[in-house]
Amino acid sequence: DSGVTQTPKHLITATGQRVTLRCSPRSGDLSVYWYQQSLDQGLQFLIQYYNGEERAKGNILERFSAQQFPDLHSELNLSSLELGDSALYFCASSVGDALYNSPLHFGNGTRLTVT
Amino acid sequence: GENVEQHPSTLSVQEGDSAVIKCTYSDSASNYFPWYKQELGKRPQLIIDIRSNVGEKKDQRIAVTLNKTAKHFSLHITETQPEDSAVYFCAAWNTGNQFYFGTGTSLTVIP
Numbered sequence A: 001d002s003g004v005t006q007t008p009k010h011l012i013t014a015t016g017q018r019v020t021l022r023c024s025p026r027s028g029d030l031s032v033y034w035y036q037q038s039l040d041q042g043l044q045f046l047i048q049y050y051n052g053e054e055r056a057k058g059n060i061l062e063r064f065s066a067q068q069f070p071d072l073h074s075e076l077n078l079s080s081l082e083l084g085d086s087a088l089y090f091c092a093s094s095v096g097d098a099l100y101n102s103p104l105h106f107g108n109g110t111r112l113t114v115t
Numbered sequence B: 001g002e003n004v005e006q007h008p009s010t011l012s013v014q015e016g017d018s019a020v021i022k023c024t025y026s027d028s029a030s031n032y033f034p035w036y037k038q039e040l041g042k043r044p045q046l047i048i049d050i051r052s053n054v055g056e057k058k059d060q061r062i063a064v065t066l067n068k069t070a071k072h073f074s075l076h077i078t079e080t081q082p083e084d085s086a087v088y089f090c091a092a093w094n095t096g097n098q099f100y101f102g103t104g105t106s107l108t109v110i111p
Helices: none
Strands: A005-007 A010-013 A019-024 A031-037 A044-050 A053-057 A064-068 A074-078 A087-094 A110-114 B004-007 B010-014 B019-025 B032-038 B045-051 B056-059 B062-067 B072-077 B086-093 B099-101 B105-110
Touching: A005 A087, A010 A019, A019 A087, A019 A110, A031 A074, A044 A064, A044 A074, A044 B099, A074 A087, B004 B086, B010 B019, B019 B086, B019 B105, B032 B062, B045 B056, B045 B062, B072 B086
Parallel strands: A010 A110, B010 B105
Antiparallel strands: A005 A019, A019 A074, A031 A044, A031 A087, A044 A053, A064 A074, A087 A110, B004 B019, B019 B072, B032 B045, B032 B086, B056 B062, B062 B072, B086 B099, B086 B105
C-alpha cells in the first residue's frame, strides 16, 4: 500500500458528461501529481500541485482542471468527456520540496471508461 | 525542458538471464533517477532509485548505474524470474520539481 488513496476505482460514463476524480496524498506529502495512462501507453503528465498551488502543467486539455485543497487532497475534473478520454488516471504524491528530491508514490488509479 | 528516452520498448529474456534497460536524459540539472515497475492494470511501484552523487546502486537482483557525463542511466536485472515480467519506466527529476518519465519497456521473462 503506497498510502495514496484514489477514488473511485472505476468510473463508467457517457460522452459529454463531467466527472471528478479524487486523490488523498500520503501523510506528510505536499505535492500531488496527476497522470493519464491510455491502453498500452506511457504515463502522460497532466498537472502538479504543491501545498495548494499549481506548480507545473503538462499535456492537460482545457476540458480538464484540477485543484488541491487546504487539507492537501486533490481533485481532477474532466468535462465534456470524449471516447478518447477513456484511460487509467493516476495520482501520485511526494514530499515535493523543490530542493530535495523524493520519489513519487502512486495511487491505485481510477479507470475511466467513456461510452 | 527535460527529455527522457528509454530503450528498448520491448525485451524478452529467458528465465535466469539478465535484462538491461537504458535511459538517456538531456538536462544536466537532473539529479535524481527513479525506476518504476508496473504490472498489468496496477500502479507503478518504485523499485530502485539513484542520486547524481552516486554511480551505482544495488538491491538484491536489481541494480542501477548512472553516467552523468554521458547523461544515461541503466537498470540491470540479474537472474530474471517470470514475476519480473512487467513494464518498467525510468524517470528523471530536476530542481524544477518535475518528474520526466521514459516511454516504458515491456519486459517478458520466458520460463
